[in-house]
Amino acid sequence: MSEKKIRVTRRQFLKGVSAGAVAGAVLSSDSFIGRPSQGQVPPVGEGQETRAITFRVNGSLYRLGVEPRRTLADVLRKELGLTGTKVACNRGECGACTVLINGVAVYACTTLAVRAAGKEIETVEGLAQGEKLHPVQEAFINQDAAQCGFCTPGFIMTLKGFLDKNRTATREEVKAALAGNLCRCGAYHHILDAALAARARL
Amino acid sequence: MADEIKMPESVLAGPEGTRLKTWGPPEELAAVGKSIPKKGALEKVTGRAQYSFDVHLPRMLYGAILGSSQAHARIGDMDIRAAMALPGVKTVLTPADEPRLRWDAERFLLDTTARFAGQEIAAVAAEDETTAEEAVRLIKVRYDRLPVVIDPEDALKPGTVLLQPQGNLWKGQPEIYQRGNIEAGLAAADFTHEASYTTSVQHHATMEPHGCVAAWSGDELTLWDSTQGIHWVRDFMALRLRMPINKIRVISQYTGGGYGSKNGIKPFHIIAALLARKSGRPVKLFMSRADEFVASHHRPQTIQYLKAGVKNDGTLTALYSRIVGQAGPYQENAMWAGRAGDATRRLYHCPHVKTETYTVHTNSQSPIPCRGPGTAENLCALEQFMDELAEKAGMDPLAFRMKNYSQADQQKGLPYSSKGLAASYQKGAEAFRWEHPKPGSLRQGEKFRGVGMGSLLWAGNETEQSQAMVVLQADGTAQVVAGISNIGVGAETIFTQIAAEELGYPVEAVGVSYGDTHSHPYTINSSYGSRTTPISGPAVRNAAADAKRKLLALAASSLEAGPADLDIKEGKIFLRNNPAKAVPVREVTKRMGRELIIGTGRRPANPEGFKVDIFGAHFVEVEVDGGTGSVKLLRAVCVHDSGRWINPLTAESQIQGGFIQGAGMALTEERVMDKRLGIQLNRNLHEYGLPTVLDVPESVVAVDPRVRDVSNNINAKGLAEPPTVGAGGAIGNAIYNAIGVRIRDYPITPDKILAALEGQRR
Numbered sequence: 001m002s003e004k005k006i007r008v009t010r011r012q013f014l015k016g017v018s019a020g021a022v023a024g025a026v027l028s029s030d031s032f033i034g035r036p037s038q039g040q041v042p043p044v045g046e047g048q049e050t051r052a053i054t055f056r057v058n059g060s061l062y063r064l065g066v067e068p069r070r071t072l073a074d075v076l077r078k079e080l081g082l083t084g085t086k087v088a089c090n091r092g093e094c095g096a097c098t099v100l101i102n103g104v105a106v107y108a109c110t111t112l113a114v115r116a117a118g119k120e121i122e123t124v125e126g127l128a129q130g131e132k133l134h135p136v137q138e139a140f141i142n143q144d145a146a147q148c149g150f151c152t153p154g155f156i157m158t159l160k161g162f163l164d165k166n167r168t169a170t171r172e173e174v175k176a177a178l179a180g181n182l183c184r185c186g187a188y189h190h191i192l193d194a195a196l197a198a199r200a201r202l
Numbered sequence: 203m204a205d206e207i208k209m210p211e212s213v214l215a216g217p218e219g220t221r222l223k224t225w226g227p228p229e230e231l232a233a234v235g236k237s238i239p240k241k242g243a244l245e246k247v248t249g250r251a252q253y254s255f256d257v258h259l260p261r262m263l264y265g266a267i268l269g270s271s272q273a274h275a276r277i278g279d280m281d282i283r284a285a286m287a288l289p290g291v292k293t294v295l296t297p298a299d300e301p302r303l304r305w306d307a308e309r310f311l312l313d314t315t316a317r318f319a320g321q322e323i324a325a326v327a328a329e330d331e332t333t334a335e336e337a338v339r340l341i342k343v344r345y346d347r348l349p350v351v352i353d354p355e356d357a358l359k360p361g362t363v364l365l366q367p368q369g370n371l372w373k374g375q376p377e378i379y380q381r382g383n384i385e386a387g388l389a390a391a392d393f394t395h396e397a398s399y400t401t402s403v404q405h406h407a408t409m410e411p412h413g414c415v416a417a418w419s420g421d422e423l424t425l426w427d428s429t430q431g432i433h434w435v436r437d438f439m440a441l442r443l444r445m446p447i448n449k450i451r452v453i454s455q456y457t458g459g460g461y462g463s464k465n466g467i468k469p470f471h472i473i474a475a476l477l478a479r480k481s482g483r484p485v486k487l488f489m490s491r492a493d494e495f496v497a498s499h500h501r502p503q504t505i506q507y508l509k510a511g512v513k514n515d516g517t518l519t520a521l522y523s524r525i526v527g528q529a530g531p532y533q534e535n536a537m538w539a540g541r542a543g544d545a546t547r548r549l550y551h552c553p554h555v556k557t558e559t560y561t562v563h564t565n566s567q568s569p570i571p572c573r574g575p576g577t578a579e580n581l582c583a584l585e586q587f588m589d590e591l592a593e594k595a596g597m598d599p600l601a602f603r604m605k606n607y608s609q610a611d612q613q614k615g616l617p618y619s620s621k622g623l624a625a626s627y628q629k630g631a632e633a634f635r636w637e638h639p640k641p642g643s644l645r646q647g648e649k650f651r652g653v654g655m656g657s658l659l660w661a662g663n664e665t666e667q668s669q670a671m672v673v674l675q676a677d678g679t680a681q682v683v684a685g686i687s688n689i690g691v692g693a694e695t696i697f698t699q700i701a702a703e704e705l706g707y708p709v710e711a712v713g714v715s716y717g718d719t720h721s722h723p724y725t726i727n728s729s730y731g732s733r734t735t736p737i738s739g740p741a742v743r744n745a746a747a748d749a750k751r752k753l754l755a756l757a758a759s760s761l762e763a764g765p766a767d768l769d770i771k772e773g774k775i776f777l778r779n780n781p782a783k784a785v786p787v788r789e790v791t792k793r794m795g796r797e798l799i800i801g802t803g804r805r806p807a808n809p810e811g812f813k814v815d816i817f818g819a820h821f822v823e824v825e826v827d828g829g830t831g832s833v834k835l836l837r838a839v840c841v842h843d844s845g846r847w848i849n850p851l852t853a854e855s856q857i858q859g860g861f862i863q864g865a866g867m868a869l870t871e872e873r874v875m876d877k878r879l880g881i882q883l884n885r886n887l888h889e890y891g892l893p894t895v896l897d898v899p900e901s902v903v904a905v906d907p908r909v910r911d912v913s914n915n916i917n918a919k920g921l922a923e924p925p926t927v928g929a930g931g932a933i934g935n936a937i938y939n940a941i942g943v944r945i946r947d948y949p950i951t952p953d954k955i956l957a958a959l960e961g962q963r964r
């Protein structure tokens with residue numbers, strides 16, 4: 001099966017993008033504050049030049065070098081080891097990767113990490129205060145709102161972001177707020193029950 | 203509970219010739235029958251739960267698979283130079299590698315003939331996912347195309363390309379079942395009726411895609427897998443790789459959805475292991491969402507032609523079905539395309555029944571069990587058909603079904619271990635406030651309302667071995683050790699309830715561990731078929747009984763009583779004839795020293811002379827928008843005769859979730875495939891039509907008809923699949939009742955509704 005190949009290298013393409021790339025060495029994993037990286041140093045060669053970004057995740061400041069093409073979901077999961085944020089579709093369709101950026105729910109899989117520079121990110125790992133759970137988390141446990149649980153962090157972050165700003169939301173408004181999160185196990189009814197139980201406690 | 207059958211003695215067989223107690227209704231029990239939150243829920247809501255997708259090992263590589271872009275082709279030259287030259291690529295596997303590993307008798311793991319689009323033909327491992335995916339794209343393949351056949355009815359036509367030596371009909375002939383004499387049955391009828399139905403492909407679309415992490419250490423392999431059963435994965439890996447079982451360790455603490463797609467292994471498991479071995483590094487190989495649509499396999503499409511003979515009083519005299527199911531090109535998994543006849547054969551009483559099942563090979567991925575395989579497809583057709591017959595007989599749909607109630611299993615001629623179908627009809631009608639208006643009569647402007655119901659049957663579990671352990675700790679706590687996976691339904695939680703009930707411990711004192719073949723000996727091969735509770739639950743009860751027996755033997759000496767004089771309740775050991783004389787369990791267990799009490803238990807066989815089947819009924823109200831053709835599910839009542847509900851909270855989750863999956867199958871989910879090229883065009887969740895929170899009814903009420911089952915010591919039948927198989931028929935019937943036109947092709951999408959209304963207007 002033949003395809004017409006577009007003869008542009010990655011570097012040529014990137015030069016056309018104003019990314020403010022920092023020239024020089026790849027920043028290694030110990031140049032940021034916080035948890036040591038569990039992995040990825042980008043391979044040399046075809047990788048992009050990394051860019052230094054600083055952001056706050058769950059209250060902690062991180063400074064790291066990331067390639068502009070990396071998604072926020074991937075950087076959170078790999079560089080910061082925060083695997084609570086899941087990637088289920090990687091194209092902004094299911095909401096499993098939902099995190100809050102400056103209080104607003106976004107799909108981390110379709111957010112470039114560099115776009116989060118200078119911002120406050122909240123992931124599911126940051127919700128509990130030690131072992132004191134957030135009301136949304138407790139409600140999910142008590143209402144059995146998590147079946148396989150893979151969609152659960154995304155739902156919880158969407159709900160947290162929504163309820164922070166909408167304490168008096170109706171059931172219909174809560175439903176609409178959750179429309180961007182898919183649950184294949186079909187736990188929607190218990191998820192709504194949990195949302196309303198949490199709303200009552202906030 | 204209604205109509206109690208006596209518990210067969212064999213079912214209550216306990217350790218060392220003892221007899222377990224017959225458990226009464228939930229009101230009499232301490233832990234079983236209680237709604238308690240699941241173990242592991244805390245981990246899920248805090249992001250601590252580690253799925254195989256989350257496993258990250260030092261120096262780990264990422265794998266990607268090249269799937270054939272052609273549905274039927276010979277794979278010619280493969281040029282991997284550009285892929286190998288890509289920085290970050292460490293290993294490439296192709297069909298040219300020696301030694302050539304077989305997948306099964308029909309094909310090599312990486313074969314040189316592709317028979318469905320997506321069939322694995324090469325694989326790479328690289329430093330990151332992006333590089334791996336790019337490397338796959340850089341592999342140049344020469345495909346010598348062969349003719350493609352996708353439609354099963356096309357595949358049966360003469361002159362079509364043959365995918366198997368005996369032709370495209372699996373086994374060379376249809377599978378025929380007969381009971382009585384179908385011609386005589388039809389002749390005895392006052393009227394006959396026939397109709398043809400189609401159901402479409404449904405994808406599991408698990409949120410966590412298929413995948414695994416493979417890591418070698420010497421000649422030992424560790425595999426973190428997203429699976430429904432760690433033991434089956436281990437055993438199949440050992441078989442395919444020709445390794446001793448004790449050199450393979452499979453770990454799965456949390457699995458992000460399975461619904462039948464994640465049983466045993468698929469080619470990618472072996473590919474991951476080989477990539478890891480060849481590269482000398484751990485390899486994580488997970489499907490992209492697009493690849494997941496193929497890698498997971500799917501529920502097959504079916505065409506069901508039904509014909510019945512009926513007496514004027516509504517009695518069925520004959521039931522015939524010709525079923526066509528779309529299989530893949532291989533023998534493996536073909537059987538799943540030929541299962542859409544069980545309910546036709548057995549659900550309703552009928553002396554003359556014949557089914558002819560044509561399982562047809564095509565150049566599409568093979569089917570695989572998908573929640574309620576075969577029966578979900580079957581009931582979508584059969585339940586609408588029953589309503590058609592009821593209407594022709596001038597009877598209420600519920601009354602028609604009661605008229606054709608079967609007191610015993612008609613295939614084996616055995617009484618049921620329990621049958622709560624009548625109770626389901628009655629309790630469901632009550633909870634739903636069932637009244638059946640004339641079709642099309644409830645209309646307000648462009649909005650049509652309607653109600654529908656359907657029966658459901660799901661084949662109960664046959665006898666099967668299972669074992670478990672219960673460990674008593676010195677401080678009065680206990681641990682259930684179960685060789686199962688956690689697929690999110692709460693099996694591990696109900697095991698603690700069962701153990702607590704048998705031990706007499708508070709349920710908070712009982713923990714459970716599972717999910718690692720090294721530490722958790724076999725309890726079940728894989729969680730499918732709605733059987734983890736009825737198969738493994740009784741083994742857990744017996745293990746707890748064994749632990750209790752040993753504990754009471756230890757207690758007897760210090761309490762100056764015989765073990766038979768003692769019992770345990772609420773964590774206290776007491777004298778039966780003087781309950782006030784009690785000591786906390788830990789006063790006894792602390793004297794164990796370093797010799798733990800480990801109870802082991804096996805599951806007794808099913809009792810002879812009974813058929814185990816699972817029943818229920820769904821009642822649904824819909825509103826159809828005549829302007830847009832969209833169907834809004836207003837409410838549902840789902841009654842499930844599954845014997846004892848061990849945990850009503852998690853049972854409700856299963857019922858609501860299963861109903862939504864059945865609703866998706868009925869209304870929105872569909873694989874769109876290019877029939878010439880054999881390529882799926884909608885390999886993403888939105889275009890595929892996965893239900894969102896906006897698509898579900900305001901309420902799905904779960905009702906327990908509370909009919910006692912006698913087939914095992916916990917009185918439980920399965921509950922996982924019945925909620926899915928019951929939804930489609932009831933929804934189809936409700937739509938007919940709303941608009942007065944019957945749509946027999948699933949999914950019942952807006953275009954079909956609009957076409958039906960248009961046809962009605964003309």
